[in-house]
Amino acid sequence: MTRHVSRIERPTTQSQRCNGNQVRRELMAQLEAHYNARSVIRMSYDAFTRLVAILRGRGLLRDNQYSFVEEQVAKFLHILSGQGRVRSESFFFRRSTETISRHFHKVLRALITLQNQFLVQPNGSTVSPQILNSGGRFYPYFKNCIGAIDGTHIRVKVSKEDVSRYRGRKNYPTMNVLAACTFDLKFTYVLPGWEGSASDSRILDNELSREDNLNAPQGKFYLADAGYMLRSTFLTPYRSTRYHLKEYSRHPPENPKELFNLRHSSLRNSIERAFGVLKNRFPILAEMSRYDVETVSEIVLGCCILHNFLVDFDPDEEIIAQVDRDLMNNEPDHGLANGAIARGEDGRRGEILRDSIAAQIRCGDMDAEKVFEVGGNDCNAYFKWTTEMDGVMLEVLREQKSKGQKEDRAFSAEAYRKVVEEINDKFSLNINKTKVMNRLKTLKEQMVLSKEIELKSGIGWNDSFKTFEAPLEVWKSLIKANPRYKNIKGKSLHHLEILREIYEKDVATGAQAESAREKVQRWEREETHITIDEIDEMQANNHVYLDKFSTFDFESVPSTPGSQFGISNPFVPNASVAKGLDGDLKRTRRLKFWPPLDELLVEKYKFPEADACKFTEFLIKDAKPRGEQNEVIVGKLEVGMTKLKVQNALFDLVLCCIRNYASQLLNGVLDMILKLVNLRLSDRRRQGGMLPSALGQEWVRKRVQKH
Structure with missing residues (x-):
């Protein structure tokens, strides 16, 4: 056997x-x-x-x-x-x-x-094959749909002080990860780092305001569950209507709303399948309670990129089949009845789009005699709260918190009983715990929005009326960016201080949320914080080594800041040139842009145009023995001086060569530029991190000054 x-x-x-x-x-x-x-x-x-x-x-x-x-x-x-x-x-x-x-x-x-290669957002230029080849089930109704979004919770390790922010629906601290995927189960956007207590809708609002955001091309949309707010670019199902596939297994849809929800659920299920395949393929995602938030975020992004790589090159059909069986037997709960209600102009456009798709499906799939009722509002019981009632409720909760009746984010049943009794006695009412919890949810949302809006420009606080004030145009732009700000426009927020005292430590901030692109950009910025003294110390302790330049093939490496390699005998000018360098090396202003070298020499340093052009031409000709074309040389100069920001030391060196007319030095200038552009120091203690060329610049400066 x-x-x-x-x-x-x-x-x-x-x-x-x-x-x-x-x-x-x-x-x-x-x-x-x-x-x-x-x-x-x-x-x-x-x-x-x-x-x-x-x-x-x-x-x-x-x-x-x-x-x-x-x-x-x-x-x-x-x-x-x-x-x-x-x-x-x-x-x-x-x-x-x-x-x-x-x-x-x-x-x-x-x-x-590798995020630029394996986490790519769709441009919407083509219809997804899963929609186009659905036999009329999804096409043409969802032809403009480019994917689905949802959140998933990943366990993390946090300090006791942060537990309340990271504990949401689970009994343990989690990170809420927002992701989007296409219908072939490939992730196109991933944003880890949000605390587990943050709602999906709030995370999406934050994500849309980020520099690296989830972008839906004009006229295209994603499918989202009822936990998100309806928008023209994020289509949610109808509320208070059957939704999950399992609910329709015995009872077919009876009206256009149910039929739309059935199709919506079938398509949106791709994000659930993608999460399922991801977690089944990489079991570490289910047992990361020993890792901190930063490491968990990186592991999630790494697993998603690996997942996309494997979808293309090594799909595991057994895992996909197992995930499909699990989803049918245990449909996830998305809280349809409590979904976010559409707000604002974009919400109305989303309603119109959803209704039009439902109407098209109805005409193609349902009997013409059946009544079509897509509009209408839910008639929920409404209860009017007053400022005085809010004050009584919050005072009781503050007292109960001081008595230990609040554990993590939740108050005990005894605390809520005290609130209900106090309000009913003082105001001769008959409210229950549910109404208290719903009101607290509203007040906490106002607290979160107030915290966000305080940081916006053009917003002021009127302490007399307890309201935020701003010109009408400022309010319009804020509400357009986040329709929830409409909830606090002109409203008197009398109890912000006590709310923050009770709940502020429990509110998710998203301070550690980063997409893959944002992480890579931050790493590049952080690498420049290494000092030249640290490099010398690492060299002395053999923690750093320099590659042999002669063994490096330039053509095999892309021209990106991450493609930096080493230098063995760097060019060092003679003592007379070093003396001329001294003044220029002390300047600290960094050039923001790098215009052509000859133009800069003429305009900034008043060199004769003929001399400047001659020198630039000489630099390019100097590289001819390498067999490189002019555009290759110019491209490498641009990469080195713009992307890698090594211009200061190199330009100072070039200037000294010209000023002193030290023609014997010019032969080494271009070679030095090419070496420095590809400088790399591998540091064992810093996980083999690459030395940015900004440090290469300092490395050269220090050695030039010694001569």
């Missing part, structure tokens, strides 16, 4: 006597020969080699004298499978726990850097 294994086995006793390199080679050979690599690294070996080739080819990971890229990626994937942890990987691969952890984060960051 064949013995099935789902892990990398520790080498035999004979192998244990070998050195660590032999052990690691045997482990990798075992992985290559494994009959079911998916159980170990969650993908086939062919997909694994393709992934390694992408990471190595893009210059994001590379071999070094201690480990190959294959080993680094294999350890990372085995941890994602939920079978390995840092200590177990340390045992199998004969590495220290520090090395395993560093390799894990290094591969994780490299994956997230």
Whole structure:
């Protein structure tokens, strides 16, 4: 009988006597020969080699004298499978726990850097094949639909002070992750980091205001569940109407609203399936209570990018089939009856769009005699609260909180009983706990909106009337961006202070929410904070090494800030030129834009135009022995001086060459530029992070000043 294994086995006793390199080679050979690599690294070996080739080819990971890229990626994937942890990987691969952890984060960051390739939002230029080939079920009604959105909760580890903000519907702290996907189950946008107590609708409002946001092209829309607000770009189902597929299994739809909801649910189900496949393929997502918020956010993004890669190159039909069975047996609850109501002009456009689609479906699928009723409002009981009643309720809750009747985000049943008794006695009413909780929900929303709007420009606070004041045009622009601001426009908010005292620590802020693109941009900014003294210390301790420039092939690396490589004998001018450099090197102003070199020489430094053009031409000709075309040279200069911001030191050096007419130095200028553009320092302590060329600039400056 064949013995099935789902892990990398520790080498035999004979192998244990070998050195660590032999052990690691045997482990990798075992992985290559494994009959079911998916159980170990969650993908086939062919997909694994393709992934390694992408990471190595893009210059994001590379071999070094201690480990190959294959080993680094294999350890990372085995941890994602939920079978390995840092200590177990340390045992199998004969590495220290520090090395395993560093390799894990290094591969994780490299994956997230692939977001431009594997997290791409649809442009809406074509109709999704799943809609077009649906046999008339979805086409032409949903031809402008480009995907579905939803949120999912991932467990996290937080401090006791933050537990209340991260504990929502679950009994443990979670992170709420907003994601969008296409109907082939590929994620197109992922925003992790929001606290578990934040509502889906609030997260979407915040996401739409971000620089890197979820963008629906003109005339296109996403499908969303009832937890979101209806908009022209996010179509939600009809409220108080059957929705889930399971509800229609025995009783077919009876009116246009139900028919629309059925089609909506069938299409929107793709986001539930995508989440299901993601969590089944990478079990680590279900057991991340040992990781902090920042690490969980990065793991979520890395898993989503890997998921998209595997949808293209190695789809696992068994996992997809299992997820489909689970969804049919256990339909998720989206709280349809309590969904957000459409507000504002965009909400009305969404209602018109939804009604028109329902009308089209009705004409194509339902009997003409059946009555078509799509409009109308829900007739819910309405209860009028007064400012005095709010004050009594909040005073009682503050007292109950001081007595320990509030645990995390929720008050005890005893606290609510006290509130109900106090209000009924003082105002001769007969309210119940439900009405108190609904009113608190409204007041807390006002508190959250007030916190947000305080930071907006053009808004002032009138302490006499307890209202926010702003010109009409400011209000219009704010409400257009977030229709919820209409709820506090002109309203007297008398109890903000006591509300904040009771609830402010429980309110989600989204301070750690970042998309993949935002993370990559932040990492690039943070890398420039390393100091030149730190680099020298790392060199002295052999924590940093420089690649040999002569072995590097420029054409194989894309011209991006992440494609930085090393330099061996940097060009250093003679003492007379260094003396001329001294004044220019002290200037700190950084040029915002890099115009053509000859124009800058003429306009800023008053060089004769002929000399400036001659010098620029000389630089380009100097590269001819490399066999590079002029546009390649110009492109590399532009990358180096604009994207990587090395212009100050290089330009100072070029200026000195010209000012001193030191023609013997010009031969080395372009070579130095090309080397510095691709400067890379690999620091073992900083997870192999790349040294930005801004630091390359400082590295050169310091050595120039020594001569």
